[in-house]
Amino acid sequence: MELQEGDQAPDFEVNDQNGNTVKLSDYKGKKVVLYFYPKDSTPGCTAEACNLRDNYTALQKAGYEVLGVSTDSEKSHLKFIEKQELPFTLLADTEKQIHEKYGTWVEKQMYGRKYMGTARVTFLIDEEGKIEKIIQKVKTKDHTAQIL
Numbered sequence: 001m002e003l004q005e006g007d008q009a010p011d012f013e014v015n016d017q018n019g020n021t022v023k024l025s026d027y028k029g030k031k032v033v034l035y036f037y038p039k040d041s042t043p044g045c046t047a048e049a050c051n052l053r054d055n056y057t058a059l060q061k062a063g064y065e066v067l068g069v070s071t072d073s074e075k076s077h078l079k080f081i082e083k084q085e086l087p088f089t090l091l092a093d094t095e096k097q098i099h100e101k102y103g104t105w106v107e108k109q110m111y112g113r114k115y116m117g118t119a120r121v122t123f124l125i126d127e128e129g130k131i132e133k134i135i136q137k138v139k140t141k142d143h144t145a146q147i148l
Helices: 043-054 056-061 074-084 097-102 140-147
Strands: 013-016 021-023 031-036 064-070 089-092 105-110 113-118 122-125 131-135
Touching (some): 031 043, 043 056, 043 064, 056 064, 056 140, 074 089, 131 140
Parallel strands (some): 031 064, 064 089
Antiparallel strands (some): 013 021, 013 089, 105 113
16 A cells, blocks of 8 residues: 555654654654665765755754665764764664655666665654655755755
8 A cells, every 4th residue: 555645654763873763643742854865974865864864954943853874884973974964864674664654665677686775765754643644756955945
């Protein structure tokens, strides 16, 4: 079942970069930018994370909490955060449970080879936990503008 704008965002429980348990329901009453990205420290993912970092104050002023999700480990996330000085939380979805709920673990193709990987998609979730907007075509260098 594919999620649509207006649907209730599926709750989840997973660890952040520090090993703390994070649930979407912890953010009830706040707006959330839930962004899925393929891999820590790769060029596109770094550009996207740095764009969100550089505009973090504007996102917070608009009432958003930012949560990044990839299948990387807590340790990998911690290194990425330290290296890029990211002010937001990264979720270690190593078991792909959030990916499954949001439909972001998909078949991809590169150089004719098919493989499973993360779709770069962002979900904007309102204070009530409903999906306000789904951004399918993410512009990594200008992602904040797409959100705001």
